[in-house]
Amino acid sequence: xxxxxFLFLYLIGTQxxxxxxxxxxxxxxxxxxxxxSNSQSWCVTDGSGGSIIIFSSDDDIYAQKISSAGNISxxxxxxxxxxxxxxxxxxxxxxxxxxxxxxxxxxxxxxxxLDNGEIYMQQVNSAxxxxxxxxxxxxxxxxxxxxxxxxxxTDGSGGxxVYWNWDNNVNNTQTAAQRxxxxxxxxxxxxxxxxxxxxxxxxxxxxVSDGASGAILFFMDSRDDLNGTDYDFLINNxxxxxxxxxxxxxxxxxxxxxxxxxxxxxxxxxxxDNGLNTAVSDGSGGAIYLFGDRRDDxxxxxxxxxxxxxxxxxxxxSGVAQWAANGVPVTRxxxxxxxxxxxxxxxxxxxxxxxxxxxxxxxxxxxxxxGTANWTLNGILISPASSVSHDARLxxxxxxNFIYGFLTxxxxxxxxxxxxxxxxxxxxxGVNSAAVCxxxxxxxxxxxxVLSDNSGAILSWADSRNIATGLDIFASxxxxxxxxxxxxxxxxxxTANGNWNNPATWVGGVVPxxxxxxxxxxxxxxxxxxxxxxxxxxxxAGNVIVNTGIKLTITN
Numbered sequence: 375x376x377x378x379x380f381l382f383l384y385l386i387g388t389q390x391x392x393x394x395x396x397x398x399x400x401x402x403x404x405x406x407x408x409x410x411s412n413s414q415s416w417c418v419t420d421g422s423g424g425s426i427i428i429f430s431s432d433d434d435i436y437a438q439k440i441s442s443a444g445n446i447s448x449x450x451x452x453x454x455x456x457x458x459x460x461x462x463x464x465x466x467x468x469x470x471x472x473x474x475x476x477x478x479x480x481x482x483x484x485x486x487x488l489d490n491g492e493i494y495m496q497q498v499n500s501a502x503x504x505x506x507x508x509x510x511x512x513x514x515x516x517x518x519x520x521x522x523x524x525x526x527x528t529d530g531s532g533g534x535x536v537y538w539n540w541d542n543n544v545n546n547t548q549t550a551a552q553r554x555x556x557x558x559x560x561x562x563x564x565x566x567x568x569x570x571x572x573x574x575x576x577x578x579x580x581x582v583s584d585g586a587s588g589a590i591l592f593f594m595d596s597r598d599d600l601n602g603t604d605y606d607f608l609i610n611n612x613x614x615x616x617x618x619x620x621x622x623x624x625x626x627x628x629x630x631x632x633x634x635x636x637x638x639x640x641x642x643x644x645x646x647d648n649g650l651n652t653a654v655s656d657g658s659g660g661a662i663y664l665f666g667d668r669r670d671d672x673x674x675x676x677x678x679x680x681x682x683x684x685x686x687x688x689x690x691x692s693g694v695a696q697w698a699a700n701g702v703p704v705t706r707x708x709x710x711x712x713x714x715x716x717x718x719x720x721x722x723x724x725x726x727x728x729x730x731x732x733x734x735x736x737x738x739x740x741x742x743x744x745g746t747a748n749w750t751l752n753g754i755l756i757s758p759a760s761s762v763s764h765d766a767r768l769x770x771x772x773x774x775n776f777i778y779g780f781l782t783x784x785x786x787x788x789x790x791x792x793x794x795x796x797x798x799x800x801x802x803x804g805v806n807s808a809a810v811c812x813x814x815x816x817x818x819x820x821x822x823x824v825l826s827d828n829s830g831a832i833l834s835w836a837d838s839r840n841i842a843t844g845l846d847i848f849a850s851x852x853x854x855x856x857x858x859x860x861x862x863x864x865x866x867x868x869t870a871n872g873n874w875n876n877p878a879t880w881v882g883g884v885v886p887x888x889x890x891x892x893x894x895x896x897x898x899x900x901x902x903x904x905x906x907x908x909x910x911x912x913x914x915a916g917n918v919i920v921n922t923g924i925k926l927t928i929t930n
Contacts, residue, residue: 395444395851395860399812399912405446405834406431406438406454407846414819415834415847418471420500423827426469426477427834429847433463435481437498440849442827444859448502455502458494460485460509467524468651470534475500478534480524483510490520493538497558506558513552514565518542525651527583529625532556535589537581538566549578549593551623562627569621572597572634576619579646580653582661584691587625590661592638592653594646595619616644618665620689631693638687641669641700645685652726654718656743659691662724664704664716682710684728686741697745704739707752708732717770719797723748725776727756727766734762736780740799749799756793757782758806760914763791765820771829771854775802779810779823779833784914788816790835792852803856804869804895806915810850810858815839829854855881857893864889864907868896868916874926875902888929894918900926 396403405415410432417425423442428435438454439447448455458464462484469479476499482491494510513536514521524538533555541547550566570576574597582590599615619635639645645667652664664686671681685701705711709732717725722743729736737753756778757763766780774797782791790811794802810833811817819836826832834849851859857867866886872879874886879898886892888905894916901921908930911918920926 395858397858397860399809399850399858400814402811402813402848402850403440403444404451405440405847405849406436407451407840408436408454409452410434410844413466413845414836415822416466416469417822417824417832417834418469418477419824421471421473421475425824425826425832425834425849426471426498427822427847427849428457428466428469428477428479429836430464430466433465434459435464435466435479437477437479437502438847439502440832442851444851455498455504457496457498457504458483458509462488464494465491465522467522468526470526470528472497472499472534473528473532476505478526478528480513480526480536480538481510482522482524485509487517490518491522492516493521493524493536495524495534495536495554495558497534497556511554511558513560514538514540516540516565523578525578525581527581527589529553529587529589530583530585531587533561535581535583535623537569537578537589537591539578546575546596547577549576549591551581551589551591551627553625553627567623567627569593569623569629570595570619570634574599580651580663582653582655584622584661585655585659588623588630590620590622590653590689592618592620592647592661592663593635595635597634598640614644615642616646617641618645618647618663618687620661620663620693622691622693636689636693636695638663638689638695639665639667639685639700641667643668643671648712648714650715652714652716654716654724656688656690656722657718657720658722660689660696662686662688662716662718664714664724664726665701666711666714667701669700670706679710681708682712683707684711684714684726686724686726688722688745702741702745702747704741704747705737705752707737713765715767717768717776720770720774725768725770727768727778728753729764729766734764735759736763736766736778738768738776738778738795738799740797754795754799754801756780756795756801756807757791758914767821767823769823769825769831771831772825773829773854775829777823777825777831777852779821779831781817781821782807786816787814788818789813790817790821790833792831792833792856794854794856806895808852808856808867808895809912810852811835811837811848812912813837813839815841818845826851830859861891865891865893867893868898871897872899874898874900874904891930900924903927905929
């Protein structure tokens with residue numbers, strides 16, 4: 375008869391003297407808990423293995439830095455660095471690393487008009503000091519226009535290029551861009567340069583540095599729509615042929631490609647973006663763009679899509695498409711593919727992730743430089759097969775692998791998991807992934823992820839465990855082995871179902887020693903008496919079975 379070792383063997387997290395990270399998945403590291411209720415976070419690298427985390431709090435914008443060692447570096451958790459608290463509120467849009475340990479931040483700002491926003495920006499340095507005007511510099515000054523959804527890319531010279539949308543509620547939505555030097559001084563014409571002047575609606579969706587002081591900008595465009603391009607059609611969602619175009623601006627703001635942009639995809643029916651920057655550099659002055667596509671869709675009786683696929687296209691520095699006309703398929707699986715995310719593969723291709731709505735799991739595909747899908751048709755399964763997963767973000771780890779952070783629902787609880795995939799598409803952290811946050815209060819906003827040192831990652835998110843302060847911002851660091859930072863270097867983690875004494879059961883192929891801190895994410899059988907220092911059994915798949923007459927000794 376076998377004996378099941380239950381969860382009372384759960385390891386109680388301890389902080390080590392050499393690190394401030396807490397490796398307990400129900401505690402994690404508090405980043406910010408000001409008195410206001412906070413929203414989802416965004417993070418960028420600090421260039422030294424740490425993370426700069428930007429977030430909104432009651433319509434104001436704040437930032438905090440957590441170092442590679444897990445130390446809060448700016449202000450305190452209750453008083454992070456204030457980026458903007460101007461009247462009437464702000465909507466955070468985007469942030470990027472400035473290349474010098476700080477960050478550029480852009481937002482929609484309503485200090486001048488409650489109904490119509492304007493674009494504002496700020497640069498914060500590595501010490502958390504705002505370098506430009508208090509509460510940010512004003513990018514747009516266009517009364518009666520609503521300016522919104524700013525995107526950023528570096529200009530490669532210590533400055534930044536900002537790309538945004540504007541709408542005057544009379545004409546069609548348009549896009550514009552502006553370049554700033556490191557002192558926060560605009561380099562192009564006031565209120566930015568127009569990306570295209572063709573008739574029709576357009577909405578900016580992504581920006582990539584061209585590596586030569588300019589940028590490649592992507593936008594959805596209605597110029598080919600059969601219903602026409604006037605505003606009345608657009609506000610009634612009557613567009614039936616929305617396509618994707620792109621333009622390149624040089625360092626002086628001059629359009630380098632066809633005046634109104636080159637076609638990325640003009641396939642019949644709508645192509646669109648999910649509102650995130652799903653564009654990356656190809657490493658050679660061009661760019662790769664990931665987009666949703668309805669060319670094979672049969673709408674339901676309400677006109678809603680039932681079969682959205684994902685496609686990608688690569689443009690070289692001259693704006694010439696490098697892959698098949700109208701893009702190559704990333705996935706053509708049945709149902710709607712949503713919540714896409716993208717990372718460069720470092721060799722002229724991409725890795726993309728998404729959720730399949732009809733089978734709500736996270737999938738991923740690699741498209742190599744030639745435009746060929748490199749992994750399983752319609753993507754590999756990233757998230758646990760038995761649970762609903764959503765809101766994935768991914769990064770390249772700099773060593774040929776890719777790290778994903780995503781939310782997974784366990785009953786009424788939402789937890790944060792992570793997974794690593796190698797260059798061939800093989801899961802590295804087990805089929806059930808690695809736990810980042812198992813707090814039962816649940817996570818209320820999508821995660822953010824940034825590369826840390828030694829091919830690890832820092833993930834941040836908002837959750838409501840401290841209900842008195844609303845949503846607070848937390849973070850944890852995942853090591854390249856799939857273990858949370860903050861524990862002993864003698865930590866071991868299961869990588870597959872199996873026998874305790876079989877090296878193949880453990881990450882690294884080494885059986886735990888008597889001084890090991892052990893994390894079990896699979897079904898592990900102890901068939902010979904053994905000793906370890908501590909043991910954590912993670913749900914939903916972790917359990918330890920001790921055979922009759924065998925002893926498992928835990929010394930902690």
